[in-house]
Amino acid sequence: MTTPSQTIGPFYSHALPYPHDWELVPGTHPEAITLSGTVRDGAGEPVPDALLEIWLGDTGDRGALLRGDGQVSGFGRCATRPDGGYRFRLARPAGPYLSMQVFARGLLRSVLTRVYLEDRPDPFLDGLDPDRRATLIATGPAGDHRFDVRLQGEGETVFLDF
Amino acid sequence: MTHPPYLSPGYGSTVLRAPSQPPVAFKADPDAIELTSPVFGHQEVGALDADLTRQHDGEPIGERIIVTGRVLDAGGRPVRDSLIELWQANSAGRYAHAGDQHPAPLDPNFTGGGRCLTDADGRYRFVTIKPGAYPWRNHPNAWRPAHLHFSVFGQAFTQRLITQMYFPGDPLMALDPIYQSIPDESARQRLISSYAHDVTEPEWALGYTFDIVLGRTPVEPS
Numbered sequence: 393m394t395t396p397s398q399t400i401g402p403f404y405s406h407a408l409p410y411p412h413d414w415e416l417v418p419g420t421h422p423e424a425i426t427l428s429g430t431v432r433d434g435a436g437e438p439v440p441d442a443l444l445e446i447w448l449g450d451t452g453d454r455g456a457l458l459r460g461d462g463q464v465s466g467f468g469r470c471a472t473r474p475d476g477g478y479r480f481r482l483a484r485p486a487g488p489y490l491s492m493q494v495f496a497r498g499l500l501r502s503v504l505t506r507v508y509l510e511d512r513p514d515p516f517l518d519g520l521d522p523d524r525r526a527t528l529i530a531t532g533p534a535g536d537h538r539f540d541v542r543l544q545g546e547g548e549t550v551f552l553d554f
Numbered sequence: 555m556t557h558p559p560y561l562s563p564g565y566g567s568t569v570l571r572a573p574s575q576p577p578v579a580f581k582a583d584p585d586a587i588e589l590t591s592p593v594f595g596h597q598e599v600g601a602l603d604a605d606l607t608r609q610h611d612g613e614p615i616g617e618r619i620i621v622t623g624r625v626l627d628a629g630g631r632p633v634r635d636s637l638i639e640l641w642q643a644n645s646a647g648r649y650a651h652a653g654d655q656h657p658a659p660l661d662p663n664f665t666g667g668g669r670c671l672t673d674a675d676g677r678y679r680f681v682t683i684k685p686g687a688y689p690w691r692n693h694p695n696a697w698r699p700a701h702l703h704f705s706v707f708g709q710a711f712t713q714r715l716i717t718q719m720y721f722p723g724d725p726l727m728a729l730d731p732i733y734q735s736i737p738d739e740s741a742r743q744r745l746i747s748s749y750a751h752d753v754t755e756p757e758w759a760l761g762y763t764f765d766i767v768l769g770r771t772p773v774e775p776s
């Protein structure tokens with residue numbers, strides 16, 4: 393008797409974003425890395441009203457919502473800019489990947505994906521079609537990772553069904 | 555099928571945003587981080603965050619309502635200490651969002667965002683005002699039925715759910731492609747709250763109940 397999903401719609405900005413939501417670690421954290429990218433639709437156009445969440449598997453000491461005095465949080469949220477861009481600052485996760493969830497107007501249900509910071513053998517990655525595997529691997533220099541989300545069409549991101 | 559399909563052409567925005575490939579089935583790995591969820595502490599949510607009528611100096615215009623219910627897992631067990639966020643239009647059908655161009659008045663005493671944590675019984679409770687219906691540009695003379703947006707976390711990131719709660723008897727539900735995107739009639743009805751006279755408070759506010767049942771995780775016993 394699961395409750396059905398509905399779209400986040402376009403008008404969540406007065407409720408869901410919160411201060412420092414995209415900063416899982418403060419800028420002074422010695423292990424800080426950034427993860428940024430653009431969300432695009434099936435026509436390749438930027439999606440300016442998506443909400444992204446990342447989860448690293450451990451809430452940490454900085455809090456999930458209220459960024460306290462702690463150094464590390466495992467949860468972050470970022471609304472895309474008018475150009476479809478997003479950005480997170482985080483500490484490198486313990487494992488090879490982090491979890492990312494995308495909500496948007498026009499998505500009746502969120503999409504869930506994984507961001508792998510490096511390409512290496514992995515039971516989940518290795519089971520994917522080689523052409524699509526690359527969509528889950530961040531690019532860019534170490535420490536300044538780039539991960540684009542393509543909701544539909546050429547280079548469509550692999551989404552997961554649990 | 556409970557959830558709407560991604561592609562639901564009656565809702566125009568899905569046409570270029572729905573993934574064209576089916577999601578890849580995930581083989582259960584008990585160590586997957588998606589099977590855990592952020593933990594929200596009580597210090598992170600203010601006592602007044604669940605009362606949307608008390609966020610400003612004055613009282614918002616509209617019909618005051620109490621909305622309460624429980625968050626349950628697929629086995630009917632309460633989900634405790636789980637974050638619920640709620641957002642909505644004001645009683646005139648206008649969002650406190652710069653992009654909302656509906657020519658209905660903003661209410662200086664209503665922002666329309668709230669949050670709370672579920673208690674040990676999985677229960678939440680919000681006080682707010684009943685939102686108005688509002689027009690959108692999906693098709694000629696398109697109006698969304700009155701609804702509250704809900705965001706729920708649960709115990710696993712895979713259970714993360716954003717949905718909308720509707721009000722009983724609203725004639726716009728039959729005409730709404732977002733509500734109608736859910737193929738199954740009984741699943742659709744699970745998004746309609748119930749009027750609850752025992753929640754209604756005399757001389758104060760009307761009561762509605764709305765329970766939220768989260769999906770089963772791949773490692774959860776049935």
Ligand SMILES: [Fe+2]
Pocket residue numbers: 401403643698701703
């Ligand atoms: Fe809405």
